[in-house]
Amino acid sequence: MSGYGALRVLVVEDEPVVAMCLEDILEALDCATVGPAGGLAEGLALAEREELGAAILDINLAGERSIPIAEALRARGVPFVFASGYGAVPEGFEEVPLVAKPYREADIDAALRAILG
Amino acid sequence: MSEVGHEPLPVGEDEFRMIADSAPVAVWVTRLDRTRSFVNRAYVEFLGVSYDEALAFDWRRIIHPEDTARLLAESIAGEASMATFALEGRYRSAKGEWRWLHSTSSPRRDAQGRHIGFIGVAHDVTEAKLAELALRDSEAQLSAFIAQSTAGFAQVDLDGRFTLVNDRFCEIAGWSREELMAMRMLEITHPDDRGRNRPLFDRAVAIGEPYTHEKRYIRKDGGVVWVNNSVSVIRRPDGEPFGVLAVTIDVTDRREAEARLRESETRFRTIFEQANDFLITTTLDQVITSVNPAVAAALGYPEHEIVGATIGDFMAPDQLALAMEAFEQKVREGGSTRLTVTVRARDGRPLTWEINSQLTTDAEGKPIALHAIGRDVTEAKRAETHLRLLVDELNHRVKNTLAIVQGVARQSFKDATDPAIARAAFEGRLAALSEAHNLLTREHWGTVSMAQIIGDAVAPHGGKQDRFSLAGPDLPILPKTAISLALAIHELATNAVKHGALSVPEGRVAIRWARGLADGRARLSLVWEERDGPEVVTPTRRGFGTRMIERGLAAELGGQVTIEFRRAGLICTVDAPLPEGAE
Numbered sequence: 001m002s003g004y005g006a007l008r009v010l011v012v013e014d015e016p017v018v019a020m021c022l023e024d025i026l027e028a029l030d031c032a033t034v035g036p037a038g039g040l041a042e043g044l045a046l047a048e049r050e051e052l053g054a055a056i057l058d059i060n061l062a063g064e065r066s067i068p069i070a071e072a073l074r075a076r077g078v079p080f081v082f083a084s085g086y087g088a089v090p091e092g093f094e095e096v097p098l099v100a101k102p103y104r105e106a107d108i109d110a111a112l113r114a115i116l117g
Numbered sequence: 118m119s120e121v122g123h124e125p126l127p128v129g130e131d132e133f134r135m136i137a138d139s140a141p142v143a144v145w146v147t148r149l150d151r152t153r154s155f156v157n158r159a160y161v162e163f164l165g166v167s168y169d170e171a172l173a174f175d176w177r178r179i180i181h182p183e184d185t186a187r188l189l190a191e192s193i194a195g196e197a198s199m200a201t202f203a204l205e206g207r208y209r210s211a212k213g214e215w216r217w218l219h220s221t222s223s224p225r226r227d228a229q230g231r232h233i234g235f236i237g238v239a240h241d242v243t244e245a246k247l248a249e250l251a252l253r254d255s256e257a258q259l260s261a262f263i264a265q266s267t268a269g270f271a272q273v274d275l276d277g278r279f280t281l282v283n284d285r286f287c288e289i290a291g292w293s294r295e296e297l298m299a300m301r302m303l304e305i306t307h308p309d310d311r312g313r314n315r316p317l318f319d320r321a322v323a324i325g326e327p328y329t330h331e332k333r334y335i336r337k338d339g340g341v342v343w344v345n346n347s348v349s350v351i352r353r354p355d356g357e358p359f360g361v362l363a364v365t366i367d368v369t370d371r372r373e374a375e376a377r378l379r380e381s382e383t384r385f386r387t388i389f390e391q392a393n394d395f396l397i398t399t400t401l402d403q404v405i406t407s408v409n410p411a412v413a414a415a416l417g418y419p420e421h422e423i424v425g426a427t428i429g430d431f432m433a434p435d436q437l438a439l440a441m442e443a444f445e446q447k448v449r450e451g452g453s454t455r456l457t458v459t460v461r462a463r464d465g466r467p468l469t470w471e472i473n474s475q476l477t478t479d480a481e482g483k484p485i486a487l488h489a490i491g492r493d494v495t496e497a498k499r500a501e502t503h504l505r506l507l508v509d510e511l512n513h514r515v516k517n518t519l520a521i522v523q524g525v526a527r528q529s530f531k532d533a534t535d536p537a538i539a540r541a542a543f544e545g546r547l548a549a550l551s552e553a554h555n556l557l558t559r560e561h562w563g564t565v566s567m568a569q570i571i572g573d574a575v576a577p578h579g580g581k582q583d584r585f586s587l588a589g590p591d592l593p594i595l596p597k598t599a600i601s602l603a604l605a606i607h608e609l610a611t612n613a614v615k616h617g618a619l620s621v622p623e624g625r626v627a628i629r630w631a632r633g634l635a636d637g638r639a640r641l642s643l644v645w646e647e648r649d650g651p652e653v654v655t656p657t658r659r660g661f662g663t664r665m666i667e668r669g670l671a672a673e674l675g676g677q678v679t680i681e682f683r684r685a686g687l688i689c690t691v692d693a694p695l696p697e698g699a700e
Contacts, residue, residue, distance in 0.1 A: 015517065016601055016669030020661075021524030024531065038672045060513075062597060085516025087509075101520040 004031045004112065010055035011036040012043035012069055013083070014062045018101070022056065022083075025105045029112070040064045047072040054112055055080035056099070065090065079115035142240040143218075146225065149234050160239075165211020181207035181215055196235070199224050205242070217246035269344075269365035272351065275322055277301040280360060289344060289367045291336025302363070307333035307341065318348070322358055325350050331368060343372040395470065395491040398477075401484060403427045403444075415493060417463035431460045440472075447476050448484060457494065469495045521550065521600070528661035542611070542661075549574055549607035550600065557596045564593035567602075571628060574606035578614050589630035592641070598696045601673035608662035609645050609689060617687050618650025624686075625649055632695060639695035641674070647686035655682040 009031045013019040019036035026033050034050050037043035040061050047055065047069045055073050057066045059082050066082075067090050073080045082089050085101040097111045128136070137144045138158035146155040153172045161171045164179075180188055184206035195202025201223040207215045220239035227233050263270050269286030273279050279297045287294050290305055297305075306314055310332035317328045327349040333341050347364045389396055389409045396409040404427050413420045416431065429437045436458045443454040453475040459467045474489035529543035530536075552573050556565050568591050575585045594602070610619070610626075618624030630643035647653075656663075663680060666689060671678040676693020 014597070015521060015524075016665065016672050017524035017528070017604065018517075018520045019672065020664060020669060021520075021527050024527060036672065039675070085513050085520060087513075101516050102523040103520075 004029055004053075004116075007031045007053035007112075007116075008034050008051055009112070010034040010043070010046055010050060010052050010073075010078075010080075012047075012055065012061065012066055013058045014038045014060075015058075018058075022108070025108050028105060029109055031112075038062075040066065040068065043069045044072060047076075047078070052076075052078045054078065054115060056108070056111075057082050059084040059087070059090065067093075070096070081111040081115055142238050143220075145237045147234045147237070149232065151234075154234070163208075163210055163216075176208070179209040181209070183207075195222060199232070205246075216241050217243040267366075269363075269367075271297075271302065271363045271365060272360050273302050273363070274360045275358065277303050277318065286365055289342060289365055290334050291338060291340060291342065296337070305334045305336075307335055309333070318361070321348055321350055321361060325352075325358065331372070341369075342367060343369045393492075395472075395489075395493075397489045397491065399428060399487045399489070401476075401486065403429060403440075406486070415462065415468065416460070432458060433461070436460070443474070444487070447474070447487075451476070467495075468493055469498045518550075518554070522547065525550065525604075528665075532660070545577075545611055546604065546607060548577065549603055552577075553600050553603035557599065560596075562596050564595055565599050567592040567594050567630065570594070570599045570603050571606055574603045575610050575626075575628075578610040579619055584619055584625055586625065586627045588628070589643070590632055592630075592632065592695070594696045598673055601670055605666045605670040605678075606645075608665050609687075612662055613647055613650070613687070616656075617653070618647035621650055623649045624651075630691075641676075641691065641693050641695045643691035645687070645689040647688070650686055653682050653684055653687055 007030075009026050011019060011022050011026070011033050013022055013036050016038070019038065023033045023036060031053075034052060035043070035046055037046050038061070043057070043061070043066060052073075055069075055078055057069055057073075057080055059066055070080065070082075070090070070093055081097045081099055082093070083099045083101060083103065089096050089098050097114050099107050099111045134155075134157075137155075140157060141159060143160040143163055144155075144157040145153055145160055147153050156168070156171045161168055164171050164174055166174060177185070177189070188204055188206045191202070191204055195204065201221060204218075204220045204222075206218065208218050210216050218239045219242040220237055222235045222237040224232055225234045225236050263283045266283065266285055269289045270281070270283045271279060271286045271290075272281035278301050282290075282294055282297050284294075287297065290297065292300070292305065303311055303314065314330070314332055317330055320326060321328055327347070329345065329347045331343060331345050333343055336342060345366045345368045348361050350358045351360050351362050352358050392409055393411055395412045395415065396407075397405060397412060398407045399405050405424055408420060408423050410420070413423060416423065423431075428440060432440065439456060439458055443456045447454055453473055456472050456474070458470055458472060460470055462468055470491045471494045472489050472491035474487055476484040477486040477488055479485050525546045526543055529546060530539050553570065556569060556573055568587060568589065571587060575587075579585070606628075613619040613624075613626055618626055625648055627646045627648070628644070629646075630641065633640045633642055659667075667678050667680060670691070671693075674691065674693035674696060676691065678689065678691050678693075681688045681690075
């Protein structure tokens with residue numbers, strides 16, 4: 001459960017408890033959490049500004065969709081996965097892995113490995 | 118003629134013979150022994166023999182076989198009567214033709230009145246007889262024609278009294294000939310039809326116009342029969358009308374069938390008019406031939422603007438293609454099709470219709486038209502879509518809630534040294550989460566009251582025993598914020614009960630919140646203040662509770678949340694933009 005070498009992972013998740021859970025999982029995987037960001041504006045700012053190795057995006061942010069953040073990440077070449085309780089990845093992001101909530105540490109690990117090659 | 122004998126004629130025998138020979142009739146004179154003493158030229162010429170042969174001729178030889186017996190009998194009887202008698206029968210002439218002869222024989226007497234023989238005269242009546250026979254034949258034919266006709270014949274005089282009826286008329290009218298002969302036609306006519314009948318009859322008599330009409334007769338048994346009468350005026354040779362002749366046909370069956378058809382038509386017309394379902398008929402070219410009022414009402418066009426249009430006028434091309442596909446299927450395979458299509462109302466609204474249709478066929482089974490029954494399923498479809506959305510949303514929320522539970526579990530058990538304590542903490546958090554959900558469900562996941570969410574969160578920790586004082590406006594907050602707030606308050610209360618003011622009987626907690634303004638924007642300020650508790654010791658490490666409050670709630674509210682471990686009591690302050698829903 002390691003080997004990411006303190007990879008900086010942006011977490012965009014509007015549910016505080018879930019965000020904390022994800023932080024703990026990333027910590028256990030030897031990753032450093034950037035954020036967590038609970039909203040679109042905050043997430044977008046971090047996505048554009050921070051030094052990032054990967055990102056985990058909740059698709060639905062209190063009614064808004066995190067697509068602009070995904071686009072910003074794609075533009076910067078930062079690999080990312082979507083996390084969602086329901087549904088499919090947004091149109092245009094079919095190649096992006098989707099981690100279904102509730103997720104286990106192993107799910108996050110597998111998803112990160114998939115995007116990091 | 119018999120008087121001739123009383124006074125001698127002023128003519129001699131030669132003169133008499135000349136007169137007799139010039140007469141166009143046959144004349145003969147016989148003696149008592151029936152021998153002829155005289156025959157005239159016409160007599161001789163008829164037989165085509167000599168005078169002497171004519172005197173001796175046995176005329177029985179030339180009587181028509183069918184008449185022989187009768188004529189002989191009548192002849193004997195006539196002679197015996199001693200009066201003038203006449204005979205009529207067929208005799209073969211010299212030319213071999215059968216001629217009808219009418220003869221008259223009278224007894225002949227001498228001056229003393231003694232019977233001395235007969236004088237006879239015969240003339241040819243063939244033409245008149247044949248004409249009479251022809252007339253009799255034609256009358257017999259006519260009367261047979263009338264008697265045996267399937268039509269009734271009734272003749273009435275100008276007062277409407279029956280003067281002649283045939284058997285069939287009696288049968289149709291339901292009265293005997295004798296009864297009818299004592300009645301007027303109007304008497305057997307149904308009272309409701311008399312008013313209509315009378316002017317037609319009067320007019321026919323007045324201006325000679327024939328007419329045909331249908332009316333009812335009341336039969337003797339009280340039954341009603343519908344008849345079709347063709348009525349014409351009958352005139353005497355001088356042109357004066359003396360009655361009318363009605364040719365009567367029984368049309369009861371036809372009238373009853375028509376009445377049944379009309380009734381059935383009315384019944385189906387009523388169903389058609391009143392049905393809530395859509396009823397449509399079209400030609401095989403999709404031209405609409407009829408629609409019921411439900412269709413007109415649903416589409417918003419008057420019926421006459423729909424009839425004559427084609428179904429394509431009310432559908433987008435892709436929808437018409439669906440309808441045509443179904444049509445082709447019916448032509449190919451027969452049967453009916455069920456189709457859900459979108460049609461356009463006059464105001465442009467799309468309507469979803471479910472349509473069942475079938476081809477109408479003629480007697481040979483060849484399709485001639487199409488009929489369809491449809492209903493509007495727009496609302497049903499909308500409800501179905503809405504339900505699907507609700508289920509999707511429910512699934513999303515369940516998954517989200519499970520993720521929260523997972524997070525709470527992870528935090529509760531992460532650093533636990535005592536599993537029992539960890540479990541109790543976890544269960545308390547689940548209970549707080551559950552309580553918050555109860556409130557959200559009650560409010561249908563709309564906004565909930567801040568006072569309510571705080572009150573519910575502190576209730577399990579002594580809220581009922583007056584250990585908490587709550588003061589603040591009743592701000593409405595969104596469900597998601599409410600869950601985070603409930604979890605945060607739960608953590609504070611748990612901590613207060615375990616380590617803080619509520620761990621001693623006299624300790625109290627005051628929760629105050631207010632709505633304020635900063636830089637022209639509405640803000641929320643909330644303070645949790647503990648007092649009268651034991652002296653507060655700043656904890657060496659910060660657990661889930663603190664983290665939940667300082668980071669989770671702060672993130673949720675997008676503001677600052679701080680916890681101060683003051684010696685007199687813990688103080689938690691929140692300063693955040695007013696949560697969405699509370700503006």
